[in-house]
Amino acid sequence: MNEQTKTAHNCSGACSCNAHRSCISLVPIFNHLEPDQMDEIMSVTHPATYKKGELLYRPGDTSDTLYILHSGLIRIYRLAESGKEQLVRFLNPGDFTGELALFSESKHEAYAEAVKETQVCRMKRSDLQHFLLKYPAISLKLLQEFSNRLEKSERQTTYVATEKVEARLALYLAELAKKDGDTITLPMSKKDLASYLGTTPETISRKMGSLEDHHLIKQLNHREIVILNLDGLLFL
Incomplete structure (x- = not known):
């Protein structure tokens, strides 16, 4: 875990619990589930807050966590060898990042930066894999999201080309x-x-x-x- 990620702090109190529940209900891969199923998922997710400019992760960090954006704004970008920044995408409430952690142990290759104060819910790989097996509908929603990401990536490639x-x-x-x-x-x-x-x-x-x-x-x-x-x- 990098130093800036360590600055994220867990939420507490009734308002934070409501925000935590809202975080799960926002994301398309979960919001189709029954309330008790979402409660089950909520029990293994951990809310955290990042200040403007803080990094959720950076290249070289272990990719083992899914980050679901509850509020705020996150930008995903890469740095070329020349140091030139290439913006990949923005994440808005309901979006998520870190999904590659679902399939293998790997390292992040991009930066995820909070553009303003941002609240997320974090879920570990093992927990998410458990729910993918238990609730197959989540897998279908995840494939749909990957398809949307691929379409956007191809469109960006067209722009730059x-x-x-x-x-x-x-x-x-x-x-x-x-x-x-x-x-x-x-x-x-x-x-x-x-x-x-x-x-x-x-x-x-x-x-x-x-x-x-x-x-x-x-x-x-x-x-x-x-x-x-x-x-x-x-x-x-």
């Missing part, structure tokens, strides 16, 4: 528009978006301005954007 940064950004915005409509809210800062798309924050700002000049988008503020011409974005 696109030669022109402007095209990467346009494709990303178009994907958000397909899901959220004409007015979209960036789910991350421009710094993190730059890392996600494999470029720099300065380039993101410049390309946003270019898309706006070409009347493809309109920036309402640093996060909200109106898509004026979806076909034009896709054409890029």
Whole structure:
């Protein structure tokens, strides 16, 4: 366990117990279970709080724990040999990380950092494997989540593989528009978006301005954007 992980502290009191129960009921791999089954799972999970900037784990740490996010925000990222950061994904309440611990004893290859004060529930590999055998429906939900992760990973690979940064950004915005409509809210800062798309924050700002000049988008503020011409974005 790394030093920052040691700073996580267990919750206590009635409010914390309610938060603990809510943590289990949030995550899709568990929220379909009966209340008594969720209580059984809750009995072997341990709530913990991480302050902004603290790491849940880092490369080289033993991967033997499933982390379920109850509140806050976690970002998963890797560092290239050059030291350049590559954002992998963000975790929101109900998401989880550390699932590779289910299948084998391994080491983490990425960083998991609390973006703000964050509460999680932690479950050890042996306990989760027990429930996978006892409640097969959890396994099916887990496979569904892995499928969703694979789809998102392939989409990110498409972004980064696109030669022109402007095209990467346009494709990303178009994907958000397909899901959220004409007015979209960036789910991350421009710094993190730059890392996600494999470029720099300065380039993101410049390309946003270019898309706006070409009347493809309109920036309402640093996060909200109106898509004026979806076909034009896709054409890029």
